[in-house]
Amino acid sequence: MDPSTSRPAVVIDNGSGYTKMGFAGNVEPCFIVPTVVAVNETFLNQSRPSSKGNWVTQHNAGVMADLDFFIGDEALSKSRSSSTYNLSYPIRHGQVENWDAMERFWQQCIFNYLRCDPEDHYFLLTESPLTAPESREYTGEIMFETFNVPGLYIAVNSVLALAAGYTTSKERGENVPPEDSFEVARKVKETYCYTCSDIVKEYNKHDKEPAKYIKQWRGIKPKTGAPYSCDIGYERFLGPEIFFNPEIYGSDFTTPLPVVIDKCIQSAPIDTRRSLYKNVVLSGGSTMFKDFHRRLQRDLKKIVDARVLSNEARLNGEIKSQPVEVNVLSHPIQRFAVWFGGSVLASTPEFFTACHTKAEYEEYGASICRTNPVFKGMY
16 A cells, blocks of 8 residues: 555645645645745856856856745745845746746745655646646656656646535826836735726716725835835726626727626536526635625626527517526635645545556656546546
């Protein structure tokens, strides 16, 4: 019997904004940190090959570059206090874009945060539904070659969210330092943003009583230490509005989220649609906006009811359709529902038999990571 199967599996949910990590069987992740890496550029520049450079110096600089980096909140703090540290966000739009930074990030997650020996634990990692098979191979290579894990399972994040079950730049020219803009936007989003029911009415409310609705963000410039502040007004509800009226931000994506969900359900077998409309599950940080689930449920219900009325009119009222129940499920754990789903899955006895093992990797190579036994049909 593999002794590592008697220990809890490590579950790491890597998101574009945050990474949740912990051990299978727990209800909540041990750590939730921003998915960001700060690397000392001084050592990186010294470690690059040069015809005039000294090999020993370059080698030592390369070793230091491998060691001198931080992740999460520590990375953000280092970048503010020192200009020699540059930030790298390895995941964009759910896809890994910088594999070197991603490997460094996993290294810190395993050794500095979870403080475990990767050779003693099976691992469950998450991915976006649209992840390319080659990306899974890269993940497998890093996990099996660099960290020497005994077993690996790569799960689709949306599937894990369902496994959780739910039973358990400022446009006004604000004085925000450019190097701090992303972090300020993230904190403003989490602290002050909410979903409104009617954008025109919300504008009127803000215009009539600006003092009641406008909030102020205060910060300190990283380089000079000087204080600064910025007002947050319409952005509080305009940020979340991108999900419901994306055309106000640009012409690249113009389909509202309720329409996307409706089209997805309509593409399913007809006998499953009513159940799907009753069980729309939310997962992820952006779904945590205040009243997000209510707005989504209302707009989706409007689309469904309009279709029912249209069909009845087309049939001249000869057949009366049963109302379609629409229910959007919201829950306090939806911020880390994907991680919790992974914790549930990795706690089952079947999980260890479903994982790809180090022995399989050595025999067949990284291509084994292109599919997973439990949810093969999902890939």
